[in-house]
Amino acid sequence: GAVVSQHPSRVICKSGTSVKIECRSLDFQATTMFWYRQFPKQSLMLMATSNEGSKATYEQGVEKDKFLINHASLTLSTLTVTSAHPEDSSFYICSARAGTVEQYFGPGTRLTVT
């Protein structure tokens, strides 16, 4: 149990375009979902926390208008990187929590902006 999926696994886009990443909890209802960014050989950096039906809470330094997060249902959250630039290239990972303390991660999305 506690499976989180993420789509796409890899995406390449051109500078200036937008990219949407989906995060789904497959076998449980996720009351809270988290979005992280991870650079090579570094730890996970929390970008935002989202609760179903509420606006996301962004960490300091994360641009709300650039990283749009929507938690439309108890099984789906999306992250849209708007007007992507090469510096946005990274590994984006979501995680989900079902109202208990355990947090389960998706497989990640490798974003490359050319």
Added chain:
Amino acid sequence: GENVEQHPSTLSVQEGDSAVIKCTYSDSASNYFPWYKQELGKRPQLIIDIRSNVGEKKDQRIAVTLNKTAKHFSLHITETQPEDSAVYFCAASQYPSTLTFGKGTMLLVSP
């Protein structure tokens, strides 16, 4: 906010040896301490966790110890195998607050 320090950053051991990774945290209110294993390009996987009302927890070759007074917790892996090679992250939180992660330890187990 919470701050988690993790040591060492890299750890090399021979197959069959034990490996110990240590973390310290700053917020005495933190009550949940998970450990994640992340292989290259893969998702972090929860391997063991401990809550503040417990001092030690074991799961086969993996154990975690917690010292609340000193605000540190450790991951112990016995009889290491090459497939244990990965990056290990510790984390701390006071539920329902978000997890604060350490910077990770790259464990390399040589055959």
